[in-house]
Amino acid sequence: MRSFRLNSWACVWLAVLLPGLAWAQAPSWDLTPVADGVYAAIGRNGAFGNCAVVVNRDDVLVVDSSMRPSWARELIRQIKKVTDKPVRYVVNTHWHPDHTQGNQAFLEAYGPQVEFIAQRYTDEDITGKELQYIQQTVTDLPGQIAKMEASLASGKAADGTALTDQARAALESQAADQKAYLAELQQTHIPARTLTFESSLSIQKPGGRVIEILNFGKGHTRGDAVVFLPAERVVVTGDLLTTGVPFFRDSYPSHWVEVLESVRKLDWTTAIPGHGDVLQGKGQIEKLIAFMNDLQGQVKAAVAQGKSLEETKKAVELSKRLADFPVYKTPEAYQRAVNVAIERTWMEASGKITE
Ligand SMILES: [Zn+2]
Incomplete structure (x- = not known):
């Protein structure tokens, strides 16, 4: 059985952003328009795992669902501020928890008409690896929280040194956050995919919206989807491209660089990466x-x-x-x-x- 490093997604990404977890406000999303009816959803106050929102004439397509159903519900609240159209499509760019664990919020909010779309391997990996991650985390997280609480009670860090006021505040915040995450994870399920594809899927909507969902081979995972809007010249990359060094643990590095070349060659001017702010132009993908x-x-x-x-x-x-x-x-x-x-x-x- 494969073992997972607990919350490695959270650790890797948050380590980039913050010395400790401390947010004055609830997790939320900035919906940034990048083209007509197309928004990048960038997490704030602790929410992470970028999403994208494509508002069509009659419905809405969402790319990725972040790490927690509560965060996805907040995203839905933000979507309703920009459109009254229902979400009818949720595309997962890959199986990682910070891109899939919010899926159920869309089923709860919009009912069984929602199409859950993933590349064939991602479909398999959500059923296999992602559900295993949830079970493993639900098993392991109580012990981790107990360690944090023991450290707070003793006033000492794991290495025996005294906690500074700043470290204590960060640890208190982290313990509370992980308790909330555990409570949610115990209620988390990932709805079954209703539509899978091998290398490409084209959605053509009334009003001229064309949404291409593409797989270029193994990369960040074995089943990455890239969402490309050719008319708007926007690409949503998942974690094939982030503003930091992407997470390599499940990747196929030599293939990944070829996939990035394929993504680079698409005709786009704006990229919504898997993590980090919206990218204008191809400078970051080239780097x-x-x-x-x-x-x-x-x-x-x-x-x-x-x-x-x-x-x-x-x-x-x-x-x-x-x-x-x-x-x-x-x-x-x-x-x-x-x-x-x-x-x-x-x-x-x-x-x-x-x-
Ligand atoms: Zn990932």
């Missing part, structure tokens, strides 16, 4: 492609020299590319993401990825 090519080259050279993973991590030098990912608050946060990237790339180059 990520350059990062990945550099990573591939260095890791393959290390593997060719017979280097172990630990030796490879020491040998690969990507610090000069930190400037290409200004989302990171510290070099350490960048290096943590890079280490995951090196690990997965080393596994692939060593023939250790079997699925």
